[in-house]
Amino acid sequence: MSPSPSRPGPVADVAARRSRATAATAAVTAATLLAAAAAAYVAAAPPAQADTPPGIHVSDGRIVEADGTDLVLRGVNHAHTWYTHTTDSFADIKEAGANSVRVVLSSGDQWTRNSPEDVANVVDLCEENRLVCVLEVHDTTGYGDQYAPDAATLDQAVDYWEDLYPTLAGKEDFVMVNIGNEPMGNDDATNETWAAETSAAIQRMRSIGYEHALVVDAPNWGQDWKNYMRPAAAGVFAADPDANTVFSIHMYSVYNQPQTITDYLEFFVDNGLPIIVGEFGWQQTPADVDEDVVLSEAERLDLGWLAWSWSGNTDPYLDMVLSFDPATPSAWGTRIVDGPQGLKATAVEAAWFGGGGEPTEEPTEEPTEEPTEEPADDACTATLRVAGSWPGGWQGELTVTAGDAAITGWEASFTVPGSTVNNLWGGVHTTDASGVHVTNAAWNGSLAADGSTTAGFIATGTAPSSAPAVTCVAD
Structure with missing residues (x-):
């Protein structure tokens, strides 16, 4: 599988991710300096406007709709700007259960500019598919960092939004504007300007006429591991004359410990500041992400999240479906769509679309009978395929399918000579002299008759040239 454009680009993506993973081990900027900067910014900020903005807006630290209905974003990111032909993905994302989609756009500073006509079509697709549309400019990714020499400033992003204003005006009920993706990298001098630059961008957006809920990303490649956004957030929020700004944190390798996730999200909740997890994955090369805690804490705190990403990543382990085909979900996609939280x-559809009820429907009837017999030895089958490969490593995907009767647990076994399986998700694995053994996770052991689930993994070594044989046993 040949690499394709991703975030922030085929070459820069790897370098940027390495930079972020390395940077996460560095010392945090002195708390006293941050506190002083934040206090100074709060003092200088203008008072918030009392009038309630139209459409989606912030109320008492929460995101709500025009009628005051709570809006909890639960959706995915879609790399539209690099794959403008994949417009069917909007319907597929809705079918997966999402109530929102974060759409990647380009201002033309790093990638091909999305025209007003193209953006208008995106907005129409969101409305047709009853999705809250979070539009973002990706060209600002990593500004000031050595790995993003061509990144645009937030002010340049606002230039683009100014051109789009006639297209987006009046769409406040279901469109949110994410001013710039991950607007600064890991350069300290640049990051120290984050509060001032972000506030200026917000105020300029308001002067243009935007009444939409605005979303602002954290610096440090969106992860704020040096805590620039957290102490300055109150001042930035106060700088918005409409008091309608939402903060977005991106959770990748910095967020591999439960307490780190909890502490960051609770700070905003405790201080009455609106926050979403605008991006997160299960892994960021080469480090793990505690995605289960991201999901469970977002559920506990009633916060929104948008998983990265539907498809088209240079590193395919982040694809939720392969080649934009919803019929071939990855284990990551299965986790986000069907797993706990x-x-x-x-996900609850926005009330503006006529939603606001419960998430997916429950079965209308309980099973009337228990199985009269234990599943036979052929109660399940399993297959293994190579989902992607690179020098020294590869990604595998295991698919387990129940037989003619429902099962409550499974174990699949296979051998991959010359390779070592690491970082498996969607199951629990052990390795011994006879091969690799994968048992189900807590959430995907029970399968209906003919039902299937997937598990995935990253392996070191050379990918097998043909699919290894897999045995499966079930309870």
């Missing part, structure tokens, strides 16, 4: 379990 996932889309089907928690």
Whole structure:
């Protein structure tokens, strides 16, 4: 599978991710300096406007709709700007259970500019598919960092939004504007300007006429691991004359410990500041992300999230579906769509579209009978395929399918000579002299007759040239 454009680009993506993973081990900027900067900014900020903005807006630290209905974003990111032909993805994302989609756009500073006509079509697709549309400019990714020499400033992003204003005016009920993606990298001098630059961008957006809920990303490649956004957030929020700004944190390798996730999200909740997890994955090369805690804490605190990403990543382990085909979900996609605290379990359609009810429907009837016999030895089958490969490593995907009767647990076994399986998700694995053994996770062991689930993994070594044989046993 040949690499394709991703975030922030085929070459820069790897370098940027390495930079972020390395930077996460560095010392945090002195708390006293941050506190002083934040206090100074709060003092200088103008008072917030009392009038309630139209459409989606912030109320008492929460995101709500025009009628005051709570709006909890539960959706995915879609790399539209690099794959403008994949317009069917909007319907597919809705079918997966999402109530929102964060759409990647380009201002033309790093990638091909999305025209007003193209953006108007995106907005129409969101409305047709009853999705809250979070539009973002990706060209600001990593500004000031050595790995993003061509990144645009937030002010340049606002130039683009100014051109789009006639297209987006009046769409406040279901469109949110994410001014710039991950607007600064890891350069300290640049990051120290984050509060001032972000506030200036917000105020300029308001002067243009935007009444939409605005979303602002954290610096440090969106992860704020040096805590520039957290102490300055109150001042930035106060700088918005409409008091209608939402903060977005991106959770990748910095967020591999439960307490780190909890502490960051609770700070905003405790201080009455609106926050969403605008991006997160299950892994950021080469480090793990505690995605289960991201999901469970977002559910506990009633916060929104948008998983990265539907498809088209240079590193395919982040694809939720392969080649934009919803019929071939990855284990990551299965986790987000069908797993605990996932889309089907928690996403509620926006009330403006006529939603506002429960998430996915429950079965109308309980099973009337228990199985009269234990499953036979062929109660399940399993297959293994190579989802992607690179020098020295590869990604595998295991698919387990129940037989003619429902099962409550499974174990699949296979051998991959010359390779070592690491970082498996969607199951629990052990390795011994006879091969690799994968048992189900707590959430995907029970399968209906003919039902299937997937598990995935990253392996070191050379990918097998043909699919290894897999045995499967079930309870």
